[in-house]
Amino acid sequence: MKHTVAVQVANESGVLARIASLFSRRGFNIESLSVGQTEDEDVSRITLVVCGSQKDLEQLEKQLNKLIVVYKVSNITNDPAVSRSMAFIKVRADYSTRSEIIQIVDVFRGEIVDVANDSVMVEVTGDEGKINAMEELLEPYGIIELVRTGKIAMTRGKK
Amino acid sequence: MSKRFTGAEIFIKSLSREGVETIFGYPGGTVLPIYDKLYDAEFEHILPHHEQGGIHAADGYARSTGRIGVVIATSGPGATNLVTGLATAYMDSVPLVAFTGQVPSHMLGTDAFQEADITGISMPITKHNYLVQKTENLARIIKEAFHIASSGRPGPVLVDIPKDIMLQEVEFVYPEQVDLRGYKPNYRGHPLQIKKAAEKINQCRRPVLYAGGGVIISEASSELRQLAEKAQIPVTTTLTGLGAFDEKNRLSLGMLGMHGSTEANMAISHADLIIAVGCRFDDRVTGKLEEFAQEADIIHIDIDPAEVGKRVAIDIPIVGDVKGILTKLNEQVSEKSSNGWGSQIQEWQEMDCRRCNSTGKNGRLSSRPIIEEIDSLTDGEAFIVTEVGQHQMWAAQFFNYNRPRQFITSGGLGTMGYGFPASLGVQVGNREAPVFLLAGDGSFQMNIQELATAAKNNLPVKIVIFNNQYLGMVRQWQEMFLDRRYSSTCLRRRSDCPPQCSEPDEGCPEMIPDFTKVAQAYGIKAEKITKPEEVRAALERALAEPGPYLLDCLIEVEENVFPMVPPGGSLYEMILEEESE
Numbered sequence: 255m256k257h258t259v260a261v262q263v264a265n266e267s268g269v270l271a272r273i274a275s276l277f278s279r280r281g282f283n284i285e286s287l288s289v290g291q292t293e294d295e296d297v298s299r300i301t302l303v304v305c306g307s308q309k310d311l312e313q314l315e316k317q318l319n320k321l322i323v324v325y326k327v328s329n330i331t332n333d334p335a336v337s338r339s340m341a342f343i344k345v346r347a348d349y350s351t352r353s354e355i356i357q358i359v360d361v362f363r364g365e366i367v368d369v370a371n372d373s374v375m376v377e378v379t380g381d382e383g384k385i386n387a388m389e390e391l392l393e394p395y396g397i398i399e400l401v402r403t404g405k406i407a408m409t410r411g412k413k
Numbered sequence: 414m415s416k417r418f419t420g421a422e423i424f425i426k427s428l429s430r431e432g433v434e435t436i437f438g439y440p441g442g443t444v445l446p447i448y449d450k451l452y453d454a455e456f457e458h459i460l461p462h463h464e465q466g467g468i469h470a471a472d473g474y475a476r477s478t479g480r481i482g483v484v485i486a487t488s489g490p491g492a493t494n495l496v497t498g499l500a501t502a503y504m505d506s507v508p509l510v511a512f513t514g515q516v517p518s519h520m521l522g523t524d525a526f527q528e529a530d531i532t533g534i535s536m537p538i539t540k541h542n543y544l545v546q547k548t549e550n551l552a553r554i555i556k557e558a559f560h561i562a563s564s565g566r567p568g569p570v571l572v573d574i575p576k577d578i579m580l581q582e583v584e585f586v587y588p589e590q591v592d593l594r595g596y597k598p599n600y601r602g603h604p605l606q607i608k609k610a611a612e613k614i615n616q617c618r619r620p621v622l623y624a625g626g627g628v629i630i631s632e633a634s635s636e637l638r639q640l641a642e643k644a645q646i647p648v649t650t651t652l653t654g655l656g657a658f659d660e661k662n663r664l665s666l667g668m669l670g671m672h673g674s675t676e677a678n679m680a681i682s683h684a685d686l687i688i689a690v691g692c693r694f695d696d697r698v699t700g701k702l703e704e705f706a707q708e709a710d711i712i713h714i715d716i717d718p719a720e721v722g723k724r725v726a727i728d729i730p731i732v733g734d735v736k737g738i739l740t741k742l743n744e745q746v747s748e749k750s751s752n753g754w755g756s757q758i759q760e761w762q763e764m765d766c767r768r769c770n771s772t773g774k775n776g777r778l779s780s781r782p783i784i785e786e787i788d789s790l791t792d793g794e795a796f797i798v799t800e801v802g803q804h805q806m807w808a809a810q811f812f813n814y815n816r817p818r819q820f821i822t823s824g825g826l827g828t829m830g831y832g833f834p835a836s837l838g839v840q841v842g843n844r845e846a847p848v849f850l851l852a853g854d855g856s857f858q859m860n861i862q863e864l865a866t867a868a869k870n871n872l873p874v875k876i877v878i879f880n881n882q883y884l885g886m887v888r889q890w891q892e893m894f895l896d897r898r899y900s901s902t903c904l905r906r907r908s909d910c911p912p913q914c915s916e917p918d919e920g921c922p923e924m925i926p927d928f929t930k931v932a933q934a935y936g937i938k939a940e941k942i943t944k945p946e947e948v949r950a951a952l953e954r955a956l957a958e959p960g961p962y963l964l965d966c967l968i969e970v971e972e973n974v975f976p977m978v979p980p981g982g983s984l985y986e987m988i989l990e991e992e993s994e
């Protein structure tokens with residue numbers, strides 16, 4: 255099972271190494287990870303997507319909490335939350351296919367960010383499903399290169 | 414402008430503020446500024462003869478006194494020599510602060526002379542570590558390091574200090590308090606959970622208390638005794654928990670686990686309630702996990718939430734400080750005059766499962782009488798420190814521990830070479846007390862250089878070597894599970910021996926070294942004994958000697974440790990004694 259975990263950590267050097275070391279030592283599998291700044295300059299936020307059983311996850315949260323540089327661990331898998339990742343996809347395109355590709359990109363509210371003689375680069379943002387779908391549709395044209403960010407997530411405000 | 418101090422001076426001042434009295438350390442290039450200041454400082458500084466010896470000594474000092482052990486090493490090899498000591502202390506939750514020198518900040522990452530990334534290396538084996546980046550931060554970091562090492566679940570903390578940081582001058586302000594946003598150990602157990610636990614205890618019929626090293630760390634022995642006596646609950650302890658409960662108490666079941674007593678392992682296997690206190694369900698304790706305590710509900714009291722539910726599902730978890738929780742629990746459990754299964758327990762106790770070790774084959778010297786004699790000659794008061802192997806298990810089995818911090822051993826990591834330097838640290842922290850090191854002939858050679866430390870500091874540790882001429886514990890496994898194929902476990906073996914040999918006999922080569930001669934080379938008195946009737950007098954001579962003493966006991970070579978739960982077996986499936994040939 256996949257879980258999304260938001261971890262607030264000290265914004266200082268070596269923090270990522272501590273987290274990575276913990277994951278490898280305890281045998282946890284990270285599917286994706288993204289780190290960035292937050293509203294508080296002393297705090298960074300790591301969003302993790304990890305695979306494992308409920309018990310594995312509980313152990314992971316507890317072990318993370320033991321790190322002095324970890325301020326807060328929240329499992330937001332089942333919380334109402336918005337999550338996004340982003341991808342760049344460089345796809346083969348000549349004059350005969352370019353307009354079809356542009357149409358697909360439009361439907362996904364993606365953007366063409368670079369155009370070359372025989373390829374275009376597409377930027378797409380969304381949840382995992384959307385990016386997967388986009389990738390599938392572009393596949394037949396020939397994907398030359400693809401890069402995806404880790405997921406970031408935030409729970410919704412109280413209504 | 415107020416007075417400025419160098420980082421090295423701040424180091425000294427900070428340690429004084431922490432109440433440090435003793436430091437175990439070894440100098441080198443990057444810690445020269447600190448050593449220069451130590452030259453005039455008031456600390457007792459013990460120079461080991463290997464950094465590993467230094468850190469194990471600090472560890473023994475910490476375990477036996479309850480204070481924080483302090484160790485210093487230089488960068489590079491000095492720092493990497495601490496690794497085993499850090500891992501040992503981490504596994505057994507020992508409060509240590511290790512300071513390492515580091516190459517100057519501007520040279521970090523350049524593979525400078527004696528540069529090693531010790532914060533990277535020690536990350537998974539320390540509770541926390543620091544690389545000091547500014548002299549302004551040094552005092553705060555030292556304050557935090559001592560706080561983290563000794564609070565919550567204790568553990569080792571490493572502080573890596575680049576040399577330039579030691580030389581730069583800044584103002585000295587020592588923080589009064591520590592405020593760490595990511596570190597707030599929870600001491601108070603949840604009242605509702607405690608209430609539930611008390612109710613369970615009041616209802617159960619076949620309870621067992623399973624007490625670990627956490628009881629000792631939390632100084633909760635008297636609360637444990639109170640609970641046991643009030644509700645008439647038999648108590649078993651782990652290896653590191655030995656001494657948390659007086660083994661002469663009628664309710665004591667001794668140690669549980671792989672080499673635990675019949676009564677402890679049977680009681681755990683048949684209990685309907687287990688109250689696990691300050692312990693972590695180690696695999697050497699539980700045996701086959703699926704069959705551990707199958708009939709029991711489990712209450713687990715521990716300060717580390719990550720230990721609760723890590724290996725075994727817990728019915729009533731209580732996270733917090735053992736001492737406080739037991740105090741609350743004692744108020745709520747009802748007094749009983751007997752529990753439901755005293756006579757059954759007594760029956761197991763009377764089996765005396767350890768009888769097979771009383772004499773060696775053909776009346777040769779055996780381990781048990783030596784240990785029992787030490788117990789009786791010191792009125793059970795001696796500190797017992799061990800190395801790792803069969804002798805360690807015998808030490809656990811045959812001495813009746815009666816007070817916390819009395820038994821010092823590397824439990825979680827099982828570090829050969831730990832015991833001897835640790836025993837020196839124990840003696841440094843307890844100058845007047847009798848300290849016995851019970852050592853294997855293999856393990857002792859892993860830090861044998863510390864004989865110099867013992868001699869030069871006149872540390873009167875009594876070194877008793879259980880000389881079986883084998884890496885006995887490994888040999889025992891080879892004998893029992895690998896067809897007696899004694900691969901690389903014979904310590905008498907020389908290059909001209911036959912390639913395979915499982916039949917030690919009188920014609921075998923002499924043991925190297927002669928331990929008594931080694932000791933004498935360091936100016937330490939030593940003698941060798943081979944017969945049971947020599948034990949008492951030899952131990953008396955050792956005790957009468959004001960300095961250190963080495964007693965080389967040539968014991969039965971193929972003696973085994975029983976009972977034994979075979980690896981992967983269930984606790985109730987103990988092998989009780991040698992199969993007769």
Ligand SMILES: Cc1ncc(C[n+]2csc(CCOP(=O)(O)OP(=O)(O)O)c2C)c(N)n1
Pocket residue numbers: 800801802803804805827828829830852853854855856857879881883884885886887
């Ligand atoms: C540093 C280290 N290396 C290897 C081992 C594996 N090991 C466990 S017990 C043992 C044998 C110890 O021999 P000795 O000190 O003579 O004790 P004995 O079992 O004979 O009493 C060995 C090699 C260990 N625990 N620690």
Ligand SMILES: [Mg+2]
Pocket residue numbers: 802853854855879880881882883884885
């Ligand atoms: Mg041996």
